[in-house]
Amino acid sequence: MSEDDERQQSPPSDLEFVSNKARNCNATGSGSGHPELQSTYPDQVLENVLENVLHFLTSRRDRNAASLVCKSWYRVEALTRSELFIGNCYAVSPGRATARFTRVKALHLKGKPRFADFNLMPPDWGAHFNPWALAMAKAYPWLEKVHLKRMSVTDDDLATLAELFLGFKELVLVCCDGFGTSGLAIFVSKCRQLKVLDLIESEVSDDETDWISCFPEGESNLESLIFDCVECHINFEALDRLVARSPSLKKLKLNRYVSIGQLYRLMVRAPQLTHLGTGSFSPSDIAGQGDQEPDYVAAFAACRSLVCLSGFREIIPDYLPAIYPVCANLTSLNFSYANITAEQLKPIISKCHKLQTFWVLDSICDEGLQAVAATCKDLRELRVFPVDPREDNDGPVSEVGLQAISEGCRKLQSILYFCQRMTNAAVIAMSKNCPDLVVFRLCIMGRHRPDPVTGEPMDDGFGAIVMNCKKLTRLAVSGLLTDKAFDYIGRHGKLVRTLSVAFAGDSDMALKYVLEGCPQLQKLEIRDSPFGDAALRSGLHHYYNMRFLWMSSCRLTRHGCQEIARAMPRLVVEVIRSADEEEMDDVVGTLYMYRSLEGPRTDAPKFVTIL
Amino acid sequence: MAFEKDLNLDATELRLGLPGTSDESAKNQTPATLRSNNKRALPEESMSSNATASKNCDQETAPLPKAQVVGWPPIRSYRKNNLQPKKSEGEISGIYVKVSMDGAPYLRKIDLKVFKGYPELLKALEDMFKFKAGEYSEREGYNGSEFVPTYEDKDGDWMLVGDVPWEMFTNSCKKLRIMKGSEARGLGCVV
Numbered sequence: 129m130s131e132d133d134e135r136q137q138s139p140p141s142d143l144e145f146v147s148n149k150a151r152n153c154n155a156t157g158s159g160s161g162h163p164e165l166q167s168t169y170p171d172q173v174l175e176n177v178l179e180n181v182l183h184f185l186t187s188r189r190d191r192n193a194a195s196l197v198c199k200s201w202y203r204v205e206a207l208t209r210s211e212l213f214i215g216n217c218y219a220v221s222p223g224r225a226t227a228r229f230t231r232v233k234a235l236h237l238k239g240k241p242r243f244a245d246f247n248l249m250p251p252d253w254g255a256h257f258n259p260w261a262l263a264m265a266k267a268y269p270w271l272e273k274v275h276l277k278r279m280s281v282t283d284d285d286l287a288t289l290a291e292l293f294l295g296f297k298e299l300v301l302v303c304c305d306g307f308g309t310s311g312l313a314i315f316v317s318k319c320r321q322l323k324v325l326d327l328i329e330s331e332v333s334d335d336e337t338d339w340i341s342c343f344p345e346g347e348s349n350l351e352s353l354i355f356d357c358v359e360c361h362i363n364f365e366a367l368d369r370l371v372a373r374s375p376s377l378k379k380l381k382l383n384r385y386v387s388i389g390q391l392y393r394l395m396v397r398a399p400q401l402t403h404l405g406t407g408s409f410s411p412s413d414i415a416g417q418g419d420q421e422p423d424y425v426a427a428f429a430a431c432r433s434l435v436c437l438s439g440f441r442e443i444i445p446d447y448l449p450a451i452y453p454v455c456a457n458l459t460s461l462n463f464s465y466a467n468i469t470a471e472q473l474k475p476i477i478s479k480c481h482k483l484q485t486f487w488v489l490d491s492i493c494d495e496g497l498q499a500v501a502a503t504c505k506d507l508r509e510l511r512v513f514p515v516d517p518r519e520d521n522d523g524p525v526s527e528v529g530l531q532a533i534s535e536g537c538r539k540l541q542s543i544l545y546f547c548q549r550m551t552n553a554a555v556i557a558m559s560k561n562c563p564d565l566v567v568f569r570l571c572i573m574g575r576h577r578p579d580p581v582t583g584e585p586m587d588d589g590f591g592a593i594v595m596n597c598k599k600l601t602r603l604a605v606s607g608l609l610t611d612k613a614f615d616y617i618g619r620h621g622k623l624v625r626t627l628s629v630a631f632a633g634d635s636d637m638a639l640k641y642v643l644e645g646c647p648q649l650q651k652l653e654i655r656d657s658p659f660g661d662a663a664l665r666s667g668l669h670h671y672y673n674m675r676f677l678w679m680s681s682c683r684l685t686r687h688g689c690q691e692i693a694r695a696m697p698r699l700v701v702e703v704i705r706s707a708d709e710e711e712m713d714d715v716v717g718t719l720y721m722y723r724s725l726e727g728p729r730t731d732a733p734k735f736v737t738i739l
Numbered sequence: 740m741a742f743e744k745d746l747n748l749d750a751t752e753l754r755l756g757l758p759g760t761s762d763e764s765a766k767n768q769t770p771a772t773l774r775s776n777n778k779r780a781l782p783e784e785s786m787s788s789n790a791t792a793s794k795n796c797d798q799e800t801a802p803l804p805k806a807q808v809v810g811w812p813p814i815r816s817y818r819k820n821n822l823q824p825k826k827s828e829g830e831i832s833g834i835y836v837k838v839s840m841d842g843a844p845y846l847r848k849i850d851l852k853v854f855k856g857y858p859e860l861l862k863a864l865e866d867m868f869k870f871k872a873g874e875y876s877e878r879e880g881y882n883g884s885e886f887v888p889t890y891e892d893k894d895g896d897w898m899l900v901g902d903v904p905w906e907m908f909t910n911s912c913k914k915l916r917i918m919k920g921s922e923a924r925g926l927g928c929v930v
Contacts, residue, residue: 246810303815329817357817411847464818517814546812573812630811655810 222263283311381405406439438462497529501536523548555589618645661688
């Protein structure tokens with residue numbers, strides 16, 4: 129969800145938070161260990177009341193709005209904000225954030241832009257967690273939770289978290305890198321109150337440290353342990369013992385080095401699990417211990433609370449029937465690493481009546497999607513990933529699958545669909561059948577592909593989506609698209625916050641339509657599209673309202689970007705060079721620009737030029 | 740791996756082509772359907788930062804009609820690198836054979852399609868059953884070991900693993916048995 133960071137419209141700097149008066153710490157736990165002092169001033173009483181009331185505000189948008197009411201509300205809101213979300217770590221400095229918000233217990237920070245995931249950005253661009261870790265160690269020693277996305281985290285940072293925050297409870301790292309198993313080892317060994325350690329799609333280097341063994345002995349508070357992305361062997365016996373002494377464990381997602389036999393043992397230990405990532409879901413190569421295969425069906429049947437199932441990293445489909453007992457209760461099923469056919473899917477999916485989230489590989493073909501549509505009437509989120517992510521292949525899924533889903537899953541809210549061919553008709557059908565769509569991401573893998581039936585561009589399909597799906601906030605387009613598609617988006621996509629464009633559009637007009645037409649636009653990422661400086665200029669009125677703009681391999685010149693930088697002092701305009709580009713080139717390879725209260729960052733690497 | 744030399748597969752390989760012609764492309768052939776449906780996603784192709792058409796054409800795999808572009812389609816490399824080839828009992832893919840070892844109480848199953856050749860297969864068998872196959876030579880079979888890998892072929896004959904070219908082996912092997920060395924004498928040496 130796209131959220132606001134520190135607003136550009138925040139009160140001017142002469143309005144400083146003055147904390148001469150002693151604050152009355154109420155019992156609702158916005159801080160810990162502050163002395164209670166009574167005061168007789170009436171506005172103090174008012175502020176105390178306000179504090180109690182504002183404490184109930186959880187939505188950060190509401191809080192941002194509340195903070196703008198007046199100085200008093202600004203002060204009190206800052207005191208009562210316990211969860212701090214910063215959507216772009218460079219929009220504000222750690223110092224400024226900790227100065228304003230003094231009682232933060234949870235920090236949620238995002239770093240690199242999403243296109244960095246696809247190798248469009250050289251490594252070591254930035255987004256270092258380190259300065260934040262240090263700042264928070266001073267400002268929030270009571271910090272309990274850190275949630276990072278696309279940040280660089282070092283082993284030292286992990287050590288800092290464990291050593292300097294005594295009550296630390298939750299660490300969630302999504303798409304992060306820069307650390308290894310040795311950092312994990314230090315972290316888990318010193319973090320005695322740990323409840324949640326979720327490593328999601330992060331790159332963890334294998335320092336050959338047995339981090340699982342480093343969890344302290346004795347009963348553990350662990351509620352969630354997710355490490356399916358960790359590509360190293362783990363000490364299974366140590367894991368087994370850990371699970372055995374974690375009575376509160378509800379979420380466990382294993383990596384692919386855990387065999388199905390080992391999974392069985394863990395499931396027997398922890399039938400209370402609600403979320404399970406199965407690991408490899410195949411037998412290990414090493415000869416097993418027992419004479420017979422364990423009763424996997426019974427193990428699954430014993431997990432009566434299981435609602436979310438994933439893993440299947442090296443699946444042997446013969447074992448799939450083991451999960452039958454839990455299918456009826458599943459609300460989330462992730463088969464996106466399981467290369468299975470429609471026939472193998474059908475007996476499973478036909479039992480999954482309550483499924484709301486389904487991630488799958490296109491190996492199930494249109495036929496598999498039809499089976500999903502036939503049973504999963506409650507489906508909210510669907511993601512179909514390609515087994516073979518190359519262009520110009522015959523794809524196993526097409527407009528047929530999309531049409532079927534649109535007809536069967538009327539409550540669909542979010543879809544990500546990779547395919548080789550798609551028709552306008554199917555997209556239009558989905559726009560009409562699924563009016564609740566909030567996220568529509570279609571990736572036709574062949575670049576510039578028209579509708580194969582009509583030969584037309586895909587303009588009308590996406591046009592229908594923005595016209596008919598009134599709640600749409602996130603859109604990713606693909607296929608052959610003219611400026612017309614963007615005209616539609618500008619006219620009808622009034623709630624769109626995130627837009628992803630690749631290999632699309634004919635001229636500057638396309639970008640102009642979007643920048644002028646979409647008032648809620650926060651995140652715009654564009655690659656390989658013919659948009660130049662004139663188009664960039666058309667967004668000047670809006671850039672301060674956006675989190676970022678990314679444009680790579682478009683038609684921007686340094687000159688044009690410089691103009692923007694001059695016109696908008698609170699915008700950081702980064703020109704990122706790829707390995708083979710020279711600094712003198714006027715052509716801009718990649719533009720990444722974002723609003724910031726801090727001006728140019730000081731940690732930019734050599735291949736980044738800040739205009 | 741030492742086995743490659745010891746097994747001297749090139750010398751024992753039966754070929755249809757003229758002597759001296761390269762066998763590379765034959766070794767990498769897979770049925771067309773297999774390639775398009777079940778092939779493991781190529782991990783490095785479009786992820787190297789300066790991927791060009793010429794680079795990609797050097798790959799042994801299917802020639803690409805279009806240059807692969809960096810970061811397209813937008814799949815995280817983590818996901819690309821983690822897709823495994825299909826393992827199933829279906830006709831199209833996966834050659835599952837039972838493996839037994841004399842004296843061991845249980846059978847294992849392995850998928851021959853996963854291995855590229857004898858050295859890998861033997862290593863896997865050794866790891867699985869904790870034995871050493873010894874050195875293979877076409878004349879003397881497996882020398883210097885207590886256990887010998889054998890297999891039953893389509894005709895019901897018991898052969899020594901390694902006697903026939905790999906392709907022929909995977910197509911004809913019905914089951915594997917790791918025999919005690921003493922029992923295996925007289926097997927193999929099929930020229």
